Amino acid sequence: MRKKPNILFILTDDQGAWAMHCSGTPELYTPNLDRIAASGMRFDNFFCASPVCSPARASLLTGKIPSGHGVLDWIRSGSVDAEKFAAQGKENPYADGYKNERKPIAYLDGQTAYTDILAEDGYHCALAGKWHLGDSVTPQHGFEKWYTIGLGGCCYYHPDIVDHGEITVEHGKYVTELFADKALDYLEELAKEEEPFYLAVNFTAPHAPWGKEHHPAKWIDFYEDCDFASIPDIPDHPDLLTGPVYGTEKRKENLRGYFAAVSAMDEQVGRLLDALEEKHLTEDTIVIFSADNGMSMGQHGIWGKGNGTFPMNMFDSAVKVPFLISWPCHIAPGSVCCEIVSAYDLFPTLLELTGLSDRFPKGLPGKSFSSLLIGGEQERTGEIVVFDEYGPVRMIRNREWKYIHRYPYGTHELYHLTDDPGETENLFGLSEYEAKVLELKKQMETWFLKYVDPAIDGVREGVTGSGQLCRPGLYAVRTDVYGPVGT
Template structure:
């Protein structure tokens, strides 16, 4: 019996060797907080399609990204490995970055392609562009790419229209960079990007990809890393002014509308019952933007920090007939998506150190997680200090804490950048079931907590002994000549890069 058949018969007990492999749609929001969706309790967010997925699927309460900023969390999602192994640290990649996700790293797309999967990504890549586009998705296992190669605020945005009819984007963004390009595969399609039409372009591209794959009877993997709800927010005619939450709510609604369009396409093409749809976010909300920055719900701090608000994310798994509606409190992570999809597809795992575990039992049986611990690295990890925090079971121990400018403006003094680096010996320890807000550190002088701390320290030592830091790709620096320009010979740059 082949590995693909074994995956279906042994795991799902659904079908025989003649069954079609499952399709996968991976939805990845940007800077969306734990408390931003209607189904996670926000009183004024309008997210009917994501709420439907949560009502009819499995909603996670204890799901984590691996980093509180963009590029590292995306590297971990696609490789099943902490960003420290792949070298996507410290911080994020920029338009002219020399480095990118190393080509010897294996992405989910590269795991699935040998089994005949069609693969596509729409939206925000943010894992490097490099010389001659060497780090673009088409060099990392994806057949198709329509999107922006980095974050959409990495260019001058003040004079761009973000909301109809002619409301300019809020803020200055990165004025010295070229205007933001829209790329199709490895070619610049539009520069600067038209924000008002961008989501429709993504939605149509994705629907066509799904339809074509179904017509070819080819299983598919669609990765949709949205720009929503990262600052500056934008929304086209279908969403602008339609929510109760202002620009942030409108951008979130537009993302939700695209999710609805994709779900309708899956239903129309008849593959909804053979498709796993998984949704989560890359990191917590950018609280410094106040009402335009998202909401972490009851969790402490947000983007840029290793507190819960920076790395615990909303997550939903949906697969009619396979995943029963419900809520799971089991611990899981973006790291676990690669090994899970590999098992469901019957694909071989990369022959490298993986940090993810298969969460099929959680999805199919609402069973226990194989994940025993979650590791928390800061934005700027180093071998000198190692990890900042460890979650083991319901307990989380902070060995180091530090605020971040991304989490400024909040009344909590531990969140902003003025909360300087601080070592804790003994570590601060919290019971995340009783106190998910991390307000009340437990006394460390009781026998029970002493036992927990010893277990945590053992996990920390074992993990750090296995960690080999990859060469930092961010530290390779930037080269203005690598910034994408549709008119590369023009002058003066960067303002002349328009088409």
């Protein structure tokens, strides 16, 4: 009996769907991401579940909506035991971050992740990279190998590495390379096992910081003379939280650092792909590349993701992410899928590709898109709609329309994507579109009512985009569940 496929899942942090050479940004050097696309399929319309890291990552793993798993904002507290790790000495650059910590919170405790199911079926699961779903020091959800960082982000050359239950700040070591090094070590070990493996490589790139001191000089220099002509250079969005960028040198600094972070990460992806080839594992391994959420780097005058503005935004640049998948002899090389697909659909797809469809938990919104991969249907039947949420902000989007509702008072947005793919003209409030607004709002609220857990419903929570300090709703253990706006 043929062994089940291995899975190498590479996940990045704050990478927009546009941020690859193969997806239409010619200045960006990503030969290894292009290599995955050339050997498999690139998706043009893959959407995250929430335009910020922790909720999006939790939805990928559990298949639940944020108002179903309870991670409604990026996790600001609950990653480490403050009493044990806050006193790391004067050389610890994370002292301020640890001030937000109290005790570890395993935010997804008691919930089923697809890695739990894979592990129960005999897969060896390993994590090298960002976790950011609470209790970073303790391996969870089927992972038997665990190498991460203490908090949700880190200084690229001073990462707070978690290894074997201890946190060590690795001064002078580039975190992107450290994650790849550990992933290669794991790959060496996993390749010797008879059972299949699931290897998650979760880079922090290309998340900020983007200053030249944070990334290898070779990549900063590579983009020194780049004019970033394909990236919009437009006035700052009126709700921008990051301070002025338009008309300043900050634009070039941001883009140079962001592009450098992407190319430095791409270089490490190449090492992983080379290792698969050297070990003759390529044909037996599904390689997936994606990101937790999208990112605006000047699009709409925004420098950030969903919480780059307040109130939080749901522009396509924030909710659309890259998605590449390769599996030789199964997925046609160089293919492009234009169908709309949601992060919710990943859980059932992975189970179907590994022969575990019967283990898919009931009551989840996702539907497998394996037929798009393995030469079956070229498009999915029926109306395809995607939904996103970020606290009290919710979105419904199909090919033609996008509606964004901010509970309880707005502002709300309606875009006719067929005529306005750049989302530049908000039609909400115009009398001729009132019927369309009511239709989309009813469809959206019907869907969310089906999948929301009323005990942790995001529309009843004061999510600000400044971080979550404990479980929400009925499970809150402190009154200040969310950070204040702009912190």
